[in-house]
Amino acid sequence: MTEKSVTSIDVAQLAGVSQPTVSRAFDPNGRIAPETRERVMAAARALGYQPNVIARGLSTQRTDIVGIVMGNLTRSFFYPKVLENLTQQLQALGKQVLLFNAPADRPVDELLPRVLGYQVDALVIASTTPGREIIDHCARKGTPVVLFNRQVPDSPAYAVCCDNEDGGRRAADALIDAGYTRLALLSGIQSTATNTLREKGFVEQVLARGLPEPLRERGDFSYESGRTAARRLLERHDRPDGVFCAADAMALGLMDAARFELAMQIPADLGIVGFDDIPAAAWPAYSLTTIRQPVEMMVNQVVELIVPDPDPDEEEDTVEQPTGRLALLPCQLMQRGSVRPVPKGQSNE
Amino acid sequence: MTEKSVTSIDVAQLAGVSQPTVSRAFDPNGRIAPETRERVMAAARALGYQPNVIARGLSTQRTDIVGIVMGNLTRSFFYPKVLENLTQQLQALGKQVLLFNAPADRPVDELLPRVLGYQVDALVIASTTPGREIIDHCARKGTPVVLFNRQVPDSPAYAVCCDNEDGGRRAADALIDAGYTRLALLSGIQSTATNTLREKGFVEQVLARGLPEPLRERGDFSYESGRTAARRLLERHDRPDGVFCAADAMALGLMDAARFELAMQIPADLGIVGFDDIPAAAWPAYSLTTIRQPVEMMVNQVVELIVPDPDPDEEEDTVEQPTGRLALLPCQLMQRGSVRPVPKGQSNE
DNA sequence: CGTATACATGCATACGTATTCACAGTCTAA
DNA sequence: TTAGACTGTGAATACGTATGCATGTATACG
Numbered sequence: 020m021t022e023k024s025v026t027s028i029d030v031a032q033l034a035g036v037s038q039p040t041v042s043r044a045f046d047p048n049g050r051i052a053p054e055t056r057e058r059v060m061a062a063a064r065a066l067g068y069q070p071n072v073i074a075r076g077l078s079t080q081r082t083d084i085v086g087i088v089m090g091n092l093t094r095s096f097f098y099p100k101v102l103e104n105l106t107q108q109l110q111a112l113g114k115q116v117l118l119f120n121a122p123a124d125r126p127v128d129e130l131l132p133r134v135l136g137y138q139v140d141a142l143v144i145a146s147t148t149p150g151r152e153i154i155d156h157c158a159r160k161g162t163p164v165v166l167f168n169r170q171v172p173d174s175p176a177y178a179v180c181c182d183n184e185d186g187g188r189r190a191a192d193a194l195i196d197a198g199y200t201r202l203a204l205l206s207g208i209q210s211t212a213t214n215t216l217r218e219k220g221f222v223e224q225v226l227a228r229g230l231p232e233p234l235r236e237r238g239d240f241s242y243e244s245g246r247t248a249a250r251r252l253l254e255r256h257d258r259p260d261g262v263f264c265a266a267d268a269m270a271l272g273l274m275d276a277a278r279f280e281l282a283m284q285i286p287a288d289l290g291i292v293g294f295d296d297i298p299a300a301a302w303p304a305y306s307l308t309t310i311r312q313p314v315e316m317m318v319n320q321v322v323e324l325i326v327p328d329p330d331p332d333e334e335e336d337t338v339e340q341p342t343g344r345l346a347l348l349p350c351q352l353m354q355r356g357s358v359r360p361v362p363k364g365q366s367n368e
Numbered sequence: 369m370t371e372k373s374v375t376s377i378d379v380a381q382l383a384g385v386s387q388p389t390v391s392r393a394f395d396p397n398g399r400i401a402p403e404t405r406e407r408v409m410a411a412a413r414a415l416g417y418q419p420n421v422i423a424r425g426l427s428t429q430r431t432d433i434v435g436i437v438m439g440n441l442t443r444s445f446f447y448p449k450v451l452e453n454l455t456q457q458l459q460a461l462g463k464q465v466l467l468f469n470a471p472a473d474r475p476v477d478e479l480l481p482r483v484l485g486y487q488v489d490a491l492v493i494a495s496t497t498p499g500r501e502i503i504d505h506c507a508r509k510g511t512p513v514v515l516f517n518r519q520v521p522d523s524p525a526y527a528v529c530c531d532n533e534d535g536g537r538r539a540a541d542a543l544i545d546a547g548y549t550r551l552a553l554l555s556g557i558q559s560t561a562t563n564t565l566r567e568k569g570f571v572e573q574v575l576a577r578g579l580p581e582p583l584r585e586r587g588d589f590s591y592e593s594g595r596t597a598a599r600r601l602l603e604r605h606d607r608p609d610g611v612f613c614a615a616d617a618m619a620l621g622l623m624d625a626a627r628f629e630l631a632m633q634i635p636a637d638l639g640i641v642g643f644d645d646i647p648a649a650a651w652p653a654y655s656l657t658t659i660r661q662p663v664e665m666m667v668n669q670v671v672e673l674i675v676p677d678p679d680p681d682e683e684e685d686t687v688e689q690p691t692g693r694l695a696l697l698p699c700q701l702m703q704r705g706s707v708r709p710v711p712k713g714q715s716n717e
Numbered sequence: 718c719g720t721a722t723a724c725a726t727g728c729a730t731a732c733g734t735a736t737t738c739a740c741a742g743t744c745t746a747a
Numbered sequence: 748t749t750a751g752a753c754t755g756t757g758a759a760t761a762c763g764t765a766t767g768c769a770t771g772t773a774t775a776c777g
Contacts (some may be wrong), residue, residue, distance in 0.1 A: 024733095026734085037758080040757080068484050071487060073733080075733080096445075100442050102467075103440070105468050106467050115466055117466050119464070119466050119467070120452070132418050133459075133464070135418040220758085275652050275653055302620065303628040304627075343749080375764085377763080388726080388727070395765085400726085401724085419764075420763055421764095425764090
């Protein structure tokens with residue numbers, strides 16, 4: 020058993036050619052006579068030969084593997100879709116995804132040795148805290164790094180973000196336009212850029228519209244954290260009447276605590292705006308008004324940065340991209356039932 | 369730029385040893401003097417050297433890469449957790465996960481060339497339909513294949529399943545014990561073993577307990593499919609009063625349609641039992657009674673099959689495992705609010 | 718003191734592919 | 748007809764690591 024696997028040499032022998040010819044047959048641009056290629060392919064089929072990607076990687080210095088570092092996949096219910104889309108698109112382009120798991124609240128540098136060892140062609144960091152070390156190291160090796168909804172200033176990494184700050188502003192507008200006045204903020208993991216920017220946009224807009232500084236409560240992006248934070252927040256004497264949650268999962272937890280533990284009416288007693296637009300936000304049991312992240316667009320951007328267009332006339336001079344290039348994609352307010360309708364004629368002036 | 373990456377030869381030069389010595393320094397079992405190892409490691413640190421896993425893979429015929437084939441990650445909300453757990457555990461054991469995406473309803477054989485090319489040490493197939501070809505090919509190469517919640521009879525693949533058939537039976541008992549009598553079944557993708565077995569267990573138990581054949585409606589495991597199926601199912605003149613859904617996501621869709629479109633009371637007018645125990649099932653907005661799959665246990669089993677215990681006294685004779693070995697893990701009924709309480713003294717006799 | 722043993726290390730080579738170079742044959746243009 | 752360009756192929760080699768084998772050195776035992 021454990022049959023020795025069939026190599027390009029075996030195929031070469033059967034087809035009566037040399038090993039390099041087999042290699043060329045499998046290279047779409049390989050200079051080879053059509054009839055030779057056909058003969059090689061026939062032999063390959065007969066033997067069940069499949070080029071060894073590992074060996075090829077050693078030879079070409081390209082593995083067609085893209086590393087993806089992700090934190091808790093199941094915390095906010097947002098990243099599974101990102102991962103799914105990314106995997107599908109990359110696979111369609113001949114790349115495969117190597118998945119790394121990292122804690123969300125520590126820099127990902129601990130994974131550095133692993134990631135480097137696998138000679139990935141590119142690295143996507145999402146849902147965790149990027150570290151300088153890993154970014155710089157990849158930069159030296161010429162490995163593109165794309166940060167997903169994260170930013171590291173003055174670094175050579177690309178960043179693809181939805182406009183979190185603007186999203187925060189829109190959330191503020193949505194609540195204020197609807198007439199809520201005692202606002203609160205339920206934030207996520209403090210060390211993340213997603214949280215910081217959403218928070219900043221929200222608070223600044225609240226102040227800009229002439230309302231007092233919103234209350235603050237902390238969570239970790241998860242449903243449970245939203246639910247427990249809700250108890251603290253809604254039992255205060257100066258209980259807020261409108262809350263922006265930095266992630267939908269927290270908003271759902273908050274909503275459940277408010278409705279089922281504190282018997283509050285939504286949106287009458289309490290207006291809630293989330294962030295992400297996860298599937299459950301649209302379910303009628305929640306009908307959560309939220310800020311949608313343009314996942315498809317973001318993933319497209321990432322893919323574009325990672326796998327260079329094969330077209331551009333072989334201008335292989337690698338037009339040096341501006342370091343720290345940032346793609347900022349627009350978010351969109353999804354109006355649903357967790358915020359009461361805007362009174363006629365009133366809106367963000 | 370694109371600095372040439374540092375190899376074991378560079379480290380060897382700096383440390384004043386030969387290249388194989390560097391290799392041995394990084395091998396935990398390598399015969400090497402402690403002080404030499406320290407010197408090598410110091411040199412490696414100084415240069416930022418990291419062994420090239422690809423090259424190692426070529427030499428050792430082991431890549432430490434485990435392939436995972438998954439279908440729609442976001443359809444039933446069950447697989448993200450599986451993937452997360454699996455990735456974490458394998459990573460802790462020094463393996464990495466290479467992710468393959470496959471359509472859920474077609475055999476995964478189309479991916480065969482890809483998977484084979486990457487020389488994975490093991491292959492896990494979940495959430496999609498396994499194909500004979502890929503299994504047989506891996507068997508010939510000595511690559512273990514583990515099917516997650518799937519089975520292919522008489523194949524050399526391992527299978528780790530929760531006891532889907534028993535889960536179906538328990539669902540039937542839960543509904544019948546609570547006094548529901550006009551039962552229905554909302555099934556998932558027909559070609560999957562998970563669906564077939566849950567269906568079988570449920571129907572057989574319903575008949576065994578003396579009730580008439582349950583109605584049947586079809587979905588695809590997704591929330592939306594549950595919701596649309598609900599409309600068809602609940603507008604019949606012989607509307608059921610108890611439904612078993614082959615996945616929680618469908619149950620939630622069904623529940624929403626029943627409550628918000630048809631103004632039915634749950635559990636009074638309609639009892640619902642799901643399968644999986646996804647996070648949302650426990651949320652008070654749903655409080656779904658469901659059959660829990662023991663995810664941790666299942667993942668542990670998978671990992672055990674994939675990475676052999678290093679302990680067993682080097683009995684490397686590879687005690688031939690029985691082909692088609694199946695691990696059947698128990699599921700558990702989670703009693704919540706979507707089924708009315710069992711009347712006193714009544715239960716599965 | 719001599720021999721057997723364990724240990725530490727270097728040398729040579731293998732893993733499977735891609736690629737550079739050289740060579741022979743074919744085709745085109747004068 | 749011949750010089751040149753072009754095409755298709757094989758030989759040789761590189762990619763970075765692991766490992767079998769041989770060698771040399773230190774240790775144990777009689």
